[in-house]
Amino acid sequence: MKKILLLVGIIFTAIVLGHSQYKTEKIVFITMDGLRWQDLYTGADSILIRHKDYVEHPDVLVDKFWNRDPLVRREKLMPFFWNTIAKHGQLYGNRKHGSKVDLANPYWFSYPGYNEILTGIIGDTVINSNNKIPNPYTTVLEVINNTSMHSGKVAAFGSWDVFPYIINEERSGIPVNAGFEPVTGNDLTEKEKFLNELQTQIPSPWHTVRLDAFTHHYAMEHLKKYQPDLLYVAYGETDDFGHDGRYDHYLNSAYTTDQFIKAIWEWVQSNPDYKNKTTLIIATDHGRGTNGIDAWRSHGVEWTNSDESWFAIMGPDVEAKGEIKHACQYYNSQYAATIAELMGVPYTQDKKMGEALDILKK
Numbered sequence: 001m002k003k004i005l006l007l008v009g010i011i012f013t014a015i016v017l018g019h020s021q022y023k024t025e026k027i028v029f030i031t032m033d034g035l036r037w038q039d040l041y042t043g044a045d046s047i048l049i050r051h052k053d054y055v056e057h058p059d060v061l062v063d064k065f066w067n068r069d070p071l072v073r074r075e076k077l078m079p080f081f082w083n084t085i086a087k088h089g090q091l092y093g094n095r096k097h098g099s100k101v102d103l104a105n106p107y108w109f110s111y112p113g114y115n116e117i118l119t120g121i122i123g124d125t126v127i128n129s130n131n132k133i134p135n136p137y138t139t140v141l142e143v144i145n146n147t148s149m150h151s152g153k154v155a156a157f158g159s160w161d162v163f164p165y166i167i168n169e170e171r172s173g174i175p176v177n178a179g180f181e182p183v184t185g186n187d188l189t190e191k192e193k194f195l196n197e198l199q200t201q202i203p204s205p206w207h208t209v210r211l212d213a214f215t216h217h218y219a220m221e222h223l224k225k226y227q228p229d230l231l232y233v234a235y236g237e238t239d240d241f242g243h244d245g246r247y248d249h250y251l252n253s254a255y256t257t258d259q260f261i262k263a264i265w266e267w268v269q270s271n272p273d274y275k276n277k278t279t280l281i282i283a284t285d286h287g288r289g290t291n292g293i294d295a296w297r298s299h300g301v302e303w304t305n306s307d308e309s310w311f312a313i314m315g316p317d318v319e320a321k322g323e324i325k326h327a328c329q330y331y332n333s334q335y336a337a338t339i340a341e342l343m344g345v346p347y348t349q350d351k352k353m354g355e356a357l358d359i360l361k362k
């Protein structure tokens with residue numbers, strides 16, 4: 001009887017207090033398309049950085065990103081990751097230490113990758129192409145947006161024009177600004193107006209993916225203006241420069257995105273509604289191949305090891321353990337349940353799905 005009373009008490013307290021057992025009130029979730037764990041953990045690749053097929057001005061690139069020591073090199077490439085997240089958060093996926101993060105979808109390319117990440121479903125075969133099909137599954141973004149507490153407080157920004165379909169913008173009601181879409185509304189800031197103008201004037205190298213600076217600055221403006229509870233930002237350049245075989249551009253994008261994330265975090269930590277209440281999670285949708293010198297450009301089942309992934313996490317419910325250097329195994333299918341758990345929102349799928357990461361402070 002006492003046990004039952006205690007249980008009722010706990011449940012009642014949980015309901016009265018509102019949401020979760022965690023300190024997290026806001027989440028910024030970020031993906032960097034196809035950024036390899038190899039570059040994150042060891043910095044610029046010693047062969048690729050000077051390879052004439054992949055780099056136009058090796059001297060400039062070497063000067064910017066090279067050092068014989070991989071620990072110095074990685075900090076040159078992604079200083080926010082190694083100066084801030086490594087001090088205050090946790091980083092997973094350095095396979096040289098046995099820390100493994102893998103995909104749990106059978107395709108190893110983007111739409112199935114983001115579907116896994118955002119729904120948590122394991123081994124799905126319904127989403128098996130990058131075609132613009134409205135997602136039949138409900139993402140964690142949609143489930144959180146459907147709660148009374150967070151309704152209208154979820155937003156997504158992406159460089160790839162398939163995101164409105166992945167998140168099913170029409171059904172979910174979540175604003176998804178992606179591809180070459182301008183921002184609209186009656187309350188545009190001067191910066192948003194200027195971004196809209198520039199976006200039509202600066203040519204993108206690709207027809208389905210815009211340059212990440214647009215995605216980033218649109219997202220920053222939204223963050224400042226609407227203060228969402230859950231913001232998803234999907235950067236894309238690293239993958240497309242990879243496919244183009246431009247290791248110089250790929251590295252420069254990795255660095256720039258690191259600095260974009262730094263800017264988001266600095267704003268978060270300067271705003272009283274976000275400071276010390278925000279969890280930052282950064283992940284990737286897939287790795288890149290290792291079977292052959294040219295394989296880094298590609299990913300998919302025919303490209304060995306392109307199911308190798310990584311993630312970083314930092315916030316009030318994560319201990320400052322830095323880079324995880326022991327054997328462990330996680331999957332991209334676990335972020336959705338983790339986001340739901342941190343927000344205190346029940347989350348299930350009719351299909352097998354990944355469990356929340358067991359790394360949160362209780």
Ligand SMILES: [Zn+2]
Nearest residue numbers: 034110239243
């Ligand atoms: Zn790709």
